[in-house]
Amino acid sequence: MRPVPPPEAAATPVSPAFQRLLVAATAANLGDGLMLIGLPLVVVQVTREPVLVAGISTAFSLPWLLLALQAGALADRRSRRALLVHAAAWRAAVLGVAGLAAALGELPLAALYLVVLLLGSGEVLFDTTSHSLVPDLVPGEHLARANGWLIGAQTVMNNFVGAPLAGVLAGALGASMVLGPAALYLVAALLLVGLPEAYRPPERPPARMRADIAEGLRALWKDPTLRSLALLGAALNLASAGYFAVLVLFVVGPGSAMGLSEVGYGVLAAVLAAGSVAGSLLASRLEAWLGPRRAALGGVALTSATMLVPVVTTSVVAIGAMALLLGFSSVLVSVVIVSSRQRIVPAALLGRVNASFRLLVMGAMPVGAALGGVLATASSLRTTFAGAVALQVVTLAAFHRPITDAALQGTPVR
DSSP: OOOOHHHHHHHHOOOOOHHHHHHHHHHHHHHHHHHHHHHHHHHHOOOOOHHHHHHHHHHHHHHHHHHHHHHHHHHHSOOOHHHHHHHHHHHHHHHHHHHHHHHTTOHHHHHHHHHHHHHHHHHHHHHHHHHHHHHHHGGGGHHHHHHHHHHHHHHHIIIIIIIHHHHHHHHHGGGGGGGGHHHHHHHHHHHHSSSSSOOOOOOOOOOOOHHHHHHHHHHHHHHHHHHHHHHHHHHHHHHHHHHHHHHHHBBBTTTTTSOOOOHHHHHHHHHHHHHHHHHHHHHHHHHHOOOOHHHHHHHHHOOOHHHTHHHOOHHHHHHHHHHHHHHHHHHHHHHHHHHHHHHHSHHHHHHHHHHHHOOOOOHHHHHHHHHHHHHHHSOHHHHHHHHHHHHHHHHHHHTTTTHHHHHHHTTTOO
């Protein structure tokens, strides 16, 4: 079980320590937003080959499949504050070297792939550890509010600030734009140095990394609530990845069903992000009002119903409303699930369970995207949309029973 927070931490919903973590995470997320949009813009200045450009996104996400479990084990074995500082400083150092190389005109495409792999590795360690640290800084009754703020900061920095700013920097500075994110990661590292040491690893004989990872996987799988949440999350991501992988073909271009321009698609993405921000701000209130079970499962039901819109209409207003509601409901579900996981899992297991959970859930996304493309090619876009919704509904019906308010409010696994 986690230690009871000191009275001054329990008296206020957000402690100064969490505020420091939030500011540091905001700076790091702005760096992530600049990199996610900016690096592909840098690459297209070097090559127009689709496979080589898409390789940047693949290289950035690959560490989640390769290193997530190891990162979770480290988050339970080591000082979580130190891991966050090292992850932020590591990304700052990598980009600092890359920026200097770019300024000297010595940053070939192969080096950019290496930079992205190293950045992705730092992101895996940073995100896994920060999600594991939140319950040590925030009382259990305020976890949904704290997670909503963290997810809201990520959405704002990645979509509303990072994306347009990356376009400006890439156009003005070219490859040397990587120095801006390097400075942001350095700021995050310096802020995190002052974070109090809220987590202390349990005193036990050192185990092999493989044994630690296996313990986390077992803890996830043997608890019916955690297992159901993980399988539900994986199915939702599988469906949504396939759905959104081909949605652009439905929306953009003169031969598409809607015929919007690239600018119109960007506006649609901004509407989706706005719904996500609203969801992050209201999630804790909805969880308190409805209870975590109704908030989570109701969010899934709303997501599924909303995703049917393109099956029946091409109305711009209806699709825009769909994007707004999708952003809202998906973040609501995410906040409730993350907060519940933090309540259920003991501190000494949280890093490994978080990593095991995210490996399963995020690993479903590339599979879903590939299946969506195959189904759309073999049948039609609307068939793909309907199939994604059907998968979500079937999964919700299959795995909803163990998800109860009592379990989501914090019955710990052993």
